[in-house]
Amino acid sequence: MTKKIVITGIGATSPLGGTARESWEALLAGDSGARSLEHDWVATYDLPVTFAAEAKVRPDTVLERPVAKRLDPSSQLALVAAKEAFADAGSPDVPSERLGVDFSTGIGGVWTLLDAWDTLREKGPRRVMPMTVPMLMPNAPAAAVSMHFEARAYARTVASACASSTEAIANAYEHLQAGLADVVIAGGSESAIHPITIASFASMQALSRRNDDPATASRPYDVTRDGFVMGEGAAALVLETEEHALARGARIYAELAGGGVTADSHHITAPEPEGLGASRAVQLALDAAGATADDVTHINAHATSTPVGDVAEVRAMHRIFGERIREIPVSATKAAHGHLLGGTGALEAMFATLAIVERQAPPTINVTEQDPDAPLRISPEPMPLGDEPQLVISNSFGFGGHNAVIAIRSV
Incomplete structure (x- = not known):
């Protein structure tokens, strides 16, 4: 018998805000989290891209100092979001x-790994921190969350690039259906704004180079993207069976x-061009x-603002929705918060949930000339979703050809 799985908690720390609510309100206001980077290493390495969308609130200013010191920033962010969602x-x-x-990451503790490599080269092996491997491993965010909440049913990590946290949420759905737990904390995190990742993505021509205007750099569906x-x-969601949620009198989103x-x-790296x-x-x-x-009333699109990726996703959506794709409100929220890689799907799932609750689709900013190959219903302002039952899909597609989609329904 299929169980009804419900969302009872949300949490986030993002380029738009330090909490889920702050992030949502900034998204609706049309804010951008992209800013010029002020780190010394930007000039040291003469990086071709000098901006990114860093978390607006540093996680080590939120967590207790002894806790933060034992965690890579990716795990710090995970714990901040999970604590908010659980509360x-x-x-x-x-x-x-x-x-x-079920908590994911796309890359893992890249800062810990490469800082340790610098320490090894400059100061020798005795100065490398004993906690380096536990901090850099990609399951560290899931481990940090599970240990904080003493979650002993399981703690699982999926690493499927930019599809990671959407896949983690899909896995949580399956785990709850299978009866492995009554409550699951699901989501994803990433802290990979580092010279090596910026240089690498820039080398493959994947990053915008609008160094002069970071706030408008991410422009999904625009002809100039x-x-x-x-x-x-x-970002994190608390998921549970409806039976469990009702029994404890929980608020259901x-x-x-x-x-x-x-x-x-x-x-x-490239998506299958026809979106199969x-x-x-x-x-x-x-x-x-x-x-x-x-039944679908709203789509939170993957829409990274790459010339090839955006069109491939549109083709995929056209296969499912036909000409109706021109009528469904579509939000491409990465235009505002950037691409959080392994954390982005969870953040967008949180936004999709609030879109249902507040009956408005978030705006898509920075589109000044919409690509005719992407004939979608997008808007620089929030779009009303109406009073009818809502069914939202949230898409995530990652390097390696990983595709993950979740469906969220109003209650």
Whole structure:
């Protein structure tokens, strides 16, 4: 028997704000989290891209100092978001063995790894921190969250590039359906705004180079788009069976109605150009939700602002929705918060949830001349969603051909 899985808590720390609510309000206001980087290393390495969307509130200013010192920034961000989400859910009193964690990252502790490498070269092996490996490993965010909340049902990590946290949420849905836990903290985090990642993404022509105007650099669907903006942050959802939520009198935001995960098996960085794998992921999510394409009222698109990726996603959506894709309100929120890589899907799932609750689709900023190959209904202002039942899909597609889509329904 299929269980109804509901969202009872949300948390986030992003380039737009230090909490879920602050991030949402800044998104609706049309703010941008992209800014010029003021670190010395920008000039030291003569980087071709000198801006990014860093977390607006540094996580080590929120966490207790002894805790922060033992965690890479990616784990710090994860813990900040998870703590907010759990508190928002009413800190459910659940046995440790029935509390699970599905938390992801795309890259992991890159700052810890490369700082340790610098220490080794400059000062020798005895000066390398003993906690280097536990801090850099990609399961560290999930481990930090599980240890903080004493979640002993399981603590699992998926690393599927930019699809990671959407896949983690889809996995949480499956784990709750399978009865592995009663409550799950699911999400993702990333802190990879580092000279090596900026240099690498820039080398492959993936980053925008609008150094003179960072706030307008991410422009999904615009004819002048020239790449994405690196972002940083984390987001978390508290998920549980409806039966468990009702029994404890929890406030329910929305239903996590299903998820779909596929692989392109096409190219290590480029999406399959016709969107075959992406459209299958959408269809699987709709099937899991017991829904059809006609039921979808809003789409939070992956829309990174790359010339190739945006059009491939539009083609995928056209396969599912046909000409109706011109009518469905679409939000491309990375225009505001940048691309959080492994954390971006969770942040956008949180935004999709609030879009349902507040009945408005977030704006897509920075589009001054919409690409005719992307004939979508987007707006620089929030779009009303109406009073009818809502079904939102949130898309995430990552390097390696990873596709993950979740469906969220109003309650």
